[in-house]
Amino acid sequence: MTTLPVIGRMSANAKTATLAALLALAMVGLGFAAVPLYNLFCRVTGFGGTTQRYDPVAAAEEPVVLKDTISIRFDANVSPNLPWKFYPEHPTDTVSVGARDMAIFIAENNSAHPVVGTASFNVTPDQAGKYFTKIQCFCFTQQRLEPGQQMRMPVLFFVDPKIMDDPDARDVQEITLSYTFHPVDEGKKAS
Template structure:
């Protein structure tokens, strides 16, 4: 039986390393998304799962202020804003915010919203039940729509020493054009 030469071993190890790095590259985005959802890292909010929820959260007498921030990325000629810029909510209680989007172009356009909350420590306690950000939104030329977000702030925020000084949470959205709608300019 022949043994591999040093060059063949080095080439095999290099090829194995390339395959491993490509695999890691493909796995990194889903793994990072999972990490952010679990930890709230970077202000990633939680998504309510009624099957996984043990019980409805207890509503506390404590309140917290929620500020709504909206942006539209370049290339999407929409107007986008919250119906009310702030809200005071009872911790644990379900609440609803309304956002308004208007397509100011002569074409039907599709947008998708990215989101986060600040401070980052609040991300793992800010839970969305229903949100326009879960799906793409298509607005006809000149159309204006009202979009609800149903959410609650988990009472566990009161037990977290890293979050004990949080008095205001900012929920921020940015609408981006979907690639197929490049004709919007």
């Protein structure tokens, strides 16, 4: 007759199985945390052209407006699964560094039914992303357009004057703000 191991003492196989289970649980947890952690990293560092979002409550003071100017190019794209026309009202603008400015994008639903879309965005060159700050943007919410409806969507933004102190970004002459609209349910092809 075999005796059971004393509680607190595990066999080598039991230890290995427990360790493997704990490792698997840790990997699943990291898998779920990866997207939010990556998004946080991009927002903080501007990695990959991720823009900053302006919070007037958290901001200690308004940015100083400089005499330096920078050209902003606006790019608009639409997923093939979204039956919209989407474009900037003006494709370029020249802004003073630190000054608030506004761009208008226009979206039109070319289908015979309501469609909900959401925009993803980025800024190039990548090193300018952490200095391009959006105050208000249609990309923060889903947009619903009725059949044939056209909507003007503003983006309020500024280029942080700190860009002039960054040796990797101070020579940037043009920043491109690019949006791509996608249907909220990518798996369902809109007609």
